[in-house]
Amino acid sequence: MKPLRLTACLAVATALAAPLAAPVAAEEVTIDLWSRADRSGPLRAQNIVDAAALVNRMFEAAGSPTRVKINLIETNHEGFDADALDVLKAHSVGQTPDIIVAAHEWIGAFVEAGMAANLEAHIAANPWFYDDIIPGLWESVTYRGERYGIPQDSEVRMMFFNNDILRKMGKSEEFIADLPAAVNRGEFTAWDYCDLAAEAVSSGAAEVGWVHRPNVGPDFQMVMAAFGIRIYNPEAAKLQITRSGLETYYGWLKHCVDNGSLPADITSWSWDSVHGAFRGGKALSQLHGIWNVGPHQQAFGLDPHDQEGFFRQFTWTNAPASEKGGRPANLSHPIIYVVAEGPQKDLAAMLVGLASLPVPNTEHAVTTNHTPITHGQTAMPRFLRDGWALIAGVPLLEYAEYMPNHARIGQFNAITYQGVQAVETGEMTPSEAAAMVIEELETELGDDVIILD
Amino acid sequence: MPPSPRQRARLDAAVFLGPALVLLGLFFVFPIVVNLFVAVSEMNQTVRFGAFSGREAMKLFRPNPEALLGFELRPVFLSALSLTVTFTALTLLFFNVGLALVLALATTALPDRQGAFFRSVWLLPRMSPSVVYALLWIWVVDSSPRGLLNQIAMGLFGLETPLNLRLDHPMLVIVLANGFIGASLGMIIFTSAIRSIPGHLFHAARVDGAGPFSVIRHVVLPALRWPIGYITIYQTLALIVSFEYIFLIMGPARQTMTLAMLAYTRTLAPGIGAGQYAYGAAILLILIGIGIGLGLLLWRFIDMNRLLQRPRIETL
Numbered sequence: 085m086k087p088l089r090l091t092a093c094l095a096v097a098t099a100l101a102a103p104l105a106a107p108v109a110a111e112e113v114t115i116d117l118w119s120r121a122d123r124s125g126p127l128r129a130q131n132i133v134d135a136a137a138l139v140n141r142m143f144e145a146a147g148s149p150t151r152v153k154i155n156l157i158e159t160n161h162e163g164f165d166a167d168a169l170d171v172l173k174a175h176s177v178g179q180t181p182d183i184i185v186a187a188h189e190w191i192g193a194f195v196e197a198g199m200a201a202n203l204e205a206h207i208a209a210n211p212w213f214y215d216d217i218i219p220g221l222w223e224s225v226t227y228r229g230e231r232y233g234i235p236q237d238s239e240v241r242m243m244f245f246n247n248d249i250l251r252k253m254g255k256s257e258e259f260i261a262d263l264p265a266a267v268n269r270g271e272f273t274a275w276d277y278c279d280l281a282a283e284a285v286s287s288g289a290a291e292v293g294w295v296h297r298p299n300v301g302p303d304f305q306m307v308m309a310a311f312g313i314r315i316y317n318p319e320a321a322k323l324q325i326t327r328s329g330l331e332t333y334y335g336w337l338k339h340c341v342d343n344g345s346l347p348a349d350i351t352s353w354s355w356d357s358v359h360g361a362f363r364g365g366k367a368l369s370q371l372h373g374i375w376n377v378g379p380h381q382q383a384f385g386l387d388p389h390d391q392e393g394f395f396r397q398f399t400w401t402n403a404p405a406s407e408k409g410g411r412p413a414n415l416s417h418p419i420i421y422v423v424a425e426g427p428q429k430d431l432a433a434m435l436v437g438l439a440s441l442p443v444p445n446t447e448h449a450v451t452t453n454h455t456p457i458t459h460g461q462t463a464m465p466r467f468l469r470d471g472w473a474l475i476a477g478v479p480l481l482e483y484a485e486y487m488p489n490h491a492r493i494g495q496f497n498a499i500t501y502q503g504v505q506a507v508e509t510g511e512m513t514p515s516e517a518a519a520m521v522i523e524e525l526e527t528e529l530g531d532d533v534i535i536l537d
Numbered sequence: 538m539p540p541s542p543r544q545r546a547r548l549d550a551a552v553f554l555g556p557a558l559v560l561l562g563l564f565f566v567f568p569i570v571v572n573l574f575v576a577v578s579e580m581n582q583t584v585r586f587g588a589f590s591g592r593e594a595m596k597l598f599r600p601n602p603e604a605l606l607g608f609e610l611r612p613v614f615l616s617a618l619s620l621t622v623t624f625t626a627l628t629l630l631f632f633n634v635g636l637a638l639v640l641a642l643a644t645t646a647l648p649d650r651q652g653a654f655f656r657s658v659w660l661l662p663r664m665s666p667s668v669v670y671a672l673l674w675i676w677v678v679d680s681s682p683r684g685l686l687n688q689i690a691m692g693l694f695g696l697e698t699p700l701n702l703r704l705d706h707p708m709l710v711i712v713l714a715n716g717f718i719g720a721s722l723g724m725i726i727f728t729s730a731i732r733s734i735p736g737h738l739f740h741a742a743r744v745d746g747a748g749p750f751s752v753i754r755h756v757v758l759p760a761l762r763w764p765i766g767y768i769t770i771y772q773t774l775a776l777i778v779s780f781e782y783i784f785l786i787m788g789p790a791r792q793t794m795t796l797a798m799l800a801y802t803r804t805l806a807p808g809i810g811a812g813q814y815a816y817g818a819a820i821l822l823i824l825i826g827i828g829i830g831l832g833l834l835l836w837r838f839i840d841m842n843r844l845l846q847r848p849r850i851e852t853l
Contacts (some may be wrong), residue, residue: 169582169812176583197583298788300809349680349704352788491582498810505791509704520612527596527611528813 110149115432116181118157118174120167124375125419127448128185128236129156132421135438152431157181162355163299164419165494168193175199175424182432184422188224191232192491194422200232201425206433207231213437216458224418227489228321233420234436236445237454240480241306241373241415242400243267243277243294244380249368250399252289260399267401268483270409274310274336277369277404281345284368292361293345294369298353300501302417302487303371308333308500309413309485310403315496316488317534323488323496324534325525327518330500332406334507334514341508351505371403373417375453377473391472402483414484416455449474455481492532499524569825575818582812593815597823613799614823621795623708624715624783625776632716633772634765637723642753644724645731656728662718671785674714678702707792711783715776723768730764731757766839773835774828796824 115136119129136152143150161167164187171184172193180199194200203225207214217235225233250260266272281293297303305315313329316322340346350358362370363383370376378388386393402412421436423429439445442461449456450470455477461467462475487493503521506512512520525533540548577591598608610618629635640659644652662670677685680701690696702710734756742752780797787793789802789809802809804817836842 166811172583172812176585193582347680349701352703352790494812495810501809502791505789509790509792511791523599523611524613527599528816 110151112151112153113428113431114153114155115183115428115435116155116157117183117185118159118171118181119185120161120164121158122185125185125237125448125452125454127444127451128419128421129158131439131444131448132183132435134444135435138438139435152435163301164190165300165497168494172197172199180424180426182424182426182428183436184424185236186233186420186422188233188235188418188420189487189489189493191225191227191420191422191489192493195227195232196491199422199424200227201423201429201433203231203234203423203433206423206430206437207234210434210437213440216442216460217440218457218459221418221457224416224486224489225420233422234440235418235420235457236440237449237452237457238416238418238481239374239454240477240484241303241371241403241417242477242480243403244362244370244372244376245399245401246290246362246365246368247397247399248365249284249290253284253287263399264401267404267412270405270407270411272401272404273408273410274307274404274406275339278336278340278343278345281340281368282343285344290366290368292347292367293340293343294371295347295350295353295358295361295367296371298351298355298358300497302415302497303373304501304504305487305497306403306413306415306485307371309415310410311336311406312410316490320534321490322532322534323490323492323525323529324536325500325522326536327522328537330503330518330521331514334503334517336406337504338507338514341510346508348508348510351501351508374455374473374477377453389470389472391476394473395476400477400480402480412483414480414482416481416484416486418486419454446471490532492529495528496525496533499528572818572821572825575815576822577819578815580814580818581816584814593813594819594822596816597819614796614820617794617796617799617820618823620708620793621777621797624711624793624795625773627708627712628716628719628776629769629772631712633719633723633776634769636716636720637768638727638761638765640720640724641727641731642757645728646749652728656724659724660721663721667781668785670718671714671782674710674782674786678710680704703787703790707787707790711787711793714782714786715779718782719772719776723772726764726768727761730761734760763841766835766841770832770835770839770841774832777828777831778824796820796827800824 115132117129117132122128133154133156136154139152143152159167159170161170168186168190171181171186174180175197184194184199186194191200214234218238221235221238222231224235224238225231245260245263247260251257263272278293281290284290285293308315308329311329311333313326313333315324317324337346341348347353358370359376359379361367363380365384377394380386380398381388381390381394384397386397402414405412421439423432423436426432440457442456442458442464445457446461446464446467448454449461450467453471453473455474456462456467456471462471467474490496499521502524503512503517506517506520507514522535526535574586574589576594577589579587579590579592581593597610597614599611600607601609640656644655646652647655665673678700679685679687680699680703681687682691682699684699686702687696687699690700738756739752742756747755777795778797780795780801783793783795783798784801784806789798789806794802800817800820803811803813803820805811
């Protein structure tokens with residue numbers, strides 16, 4: 085028995101002494117980062133990972149055993165709407181991530197679900213991070229007067245034109261060069277746009293007149309704004325719609341389909357087909373955003389640094405107004421970092437602050453053609469060298485609006501998109517589609533929407 | 538103490554029926570109960586049960602003083618309902634039962650090897666992954682001259698403008714796509730039923746001077762009554778909730794927005810207004826109701842009770 089007792093005593097003593105003898109164990113803090121695998125912005129997630137690496141180097145230098153680990157939850161959704169719904173699902177079953185990369189208009193839904201943390205105190209306490217942020221961008225993360233996110237970028241959207249097709253149609257260089265200004269002056273209207281695209285098809289210069297996105301998205305709201313449709317009432321904090329505005333807007337889409345400039349079944353195309361039509365030189369024009377500059381250049385074999393070459397091949401304009409003399413429209417759609425309520429929100433917010441500093445944000449901006457978030461970035465050599473398209477796009481921002489941060493905006497967009505489908509495929513007349521959309525909005529959104537006429 | 542015969546009988550019943558009952562409850566009854574709860578809740582965007590007000594479910598209806606109950610189904614559901622009926626009826630009639638029967642009759646009339654070859658060809662769509670199958674269909678009906686159908690129509694038949702079936706005849710596309718897959722199950726069941734008809738009945742019919750059509754009418758079809766009834770019920774129930782190929786080929790197109798598609802787009806489909814879980818569950822309640830009603834009706838109509846009776850073995 086004796087040897088056994090001795091062994092037991094030794095084992096207990098060793099176990100008790102172990103914590104004293106061994107080096108201090110590292111404490112790992114894991115931050116869950118939720119991000120869509122987005123080809124047009126991979127650095128939004130990577131910058132957080134790099135920020136954690138920076139923090140770890142600081143801990144190391146201070147001799148602290150603490151380490152921050154980023155657990156990247158990368159989703160594969162086609163769009164930010166589906167992604168936002170998925171993160172809300174995760175939140176409702178207690179799997180809320182600490183940082184979420186999201187489209188700004190989901191802020192309202194995130195706050196209502198009790199997920200997004202109020203960042204007012206964090207922003208006020210950390211001027212190093214945030215004092216140079218372009219003030220207008222804060223609007224995109226504000227819900228009920230308070231800020232719940234940090235903007236990561238912004239962008240402009242545009243009608244891209246293929247100049248070669250315009251030339252093939254016999255349009256003069258003066259006409260092409262004046263097109264953006266003519267749109268801004270309100271001389272070249274949305275109706276003229278469709279007619280020009282139809283002429284491209286009828287003259288044989290293009291197979292397709294113009295293409296828009298094949299699914300729900302902010303581009304449609306930009307066109308609606310050009311038709312004078314204001315979808316948000318800030319005083320009442322409610323969404324709103326006008327029957328007459330919808331009828332005119334849907335009437336314009338019908339005109340575009342009828343005159344052969346817009347494929348009637350485009351809402352059932354794939355994204356690849358939509359991009360392929362323009363990048364393959366078959367379509368005169370495409371409605372989308374500035375982040376397409378890189379892929380467009382690549383498809384046409386242009387040098388990425390050659391601004392002159394780009395504008396020899398392409399022209400871009402705002403969404404033309406619906407009436408002569410009207411104001412064109414643009415739409416900026418910032419993607420933001422949201423910090424979730426929870427025990428780690430302070431650390432998560434600091435990582436977001438670090439990832440929003442000029443160097444990492446400029447890297448994101450110039451590699452994916454998104455406009456930067458601070459004033460200072462526009463003077464950085466990296467930005468001046470690689471961000472020419474963004475500088476060229478800045479004048480369009482004058483006409484830009486944001487999507488409202490209303491909790492039901494996703495549903496609102498989906499319903500108005502049904503009207504687009506119904507009219508383009510010939511299922512309904514514009515007035516029938518407007519009536520259908522208004523009934524759906526009234527039923528599905530109830531008190532959250534005001535019907536103006 | 539050994540169990541009494543009655544206890545023993547109960548124990549045996551629990552052992553033999555228990556697993557099946559648990560599975561039935563878990564996978565068939567429980568989802569319906571959950572769906573019912575979701576439908577009367579206000580679940581929207583987050584998957585949390587909030588108040589049970591039935592507010593979302595009421596969105597299916599709109600007030601109409603002239604209607605019998607003071608309210609009626611909203612047009613979007615009426616349209617979805619009529620598309621569901623059209624889709625189910627056409628697919629069933631022309632493919633899942635109709636074509637299946639023709640294939641079974643034709644392939645059993647061929648020599649065994651040839652028959653087996655043609656049957657396996659018809660099984661190929663069923664064996665391909667659904668996304669691959671859908672992509673093939675998208676290529677077949679592509680509206681550009683590069684689509685397979687257009688290559689044939691324009692190259693062989695000299696058609697001048699390309700066909701755009703997805704835009705002009707969307708119902709035809711989803712009926713064809715679902716039908717070519719759905720025909721195989723009926724084909725196999727009918728083939729095996731035809732094979733089980735005693736050979737002497739065919740010989741006797743031939744001796745009596747029956748031609749091929751008379752043989753089909755008077756010998757084969759009467760023997761296929763039960764399999765046809767079974768396939769009709771099974772495929773009807775499957776088709777009214779089917780949306781996989783519709784979504785993959787047509788996307789969220791309004792012209793093919795059947796009830797199952799509507800429920801999917803309102804709840805889980807990516808990027809087209811999903812997240813309205815209570816609303817989608819309420820739509821599914823309609824489908825569950827239709828499914829149960831239709832199943833019972835067809836059961837009665839086809840007299841399935843007789844099929845499921847204990848076989849009466851002839852005593853010699």
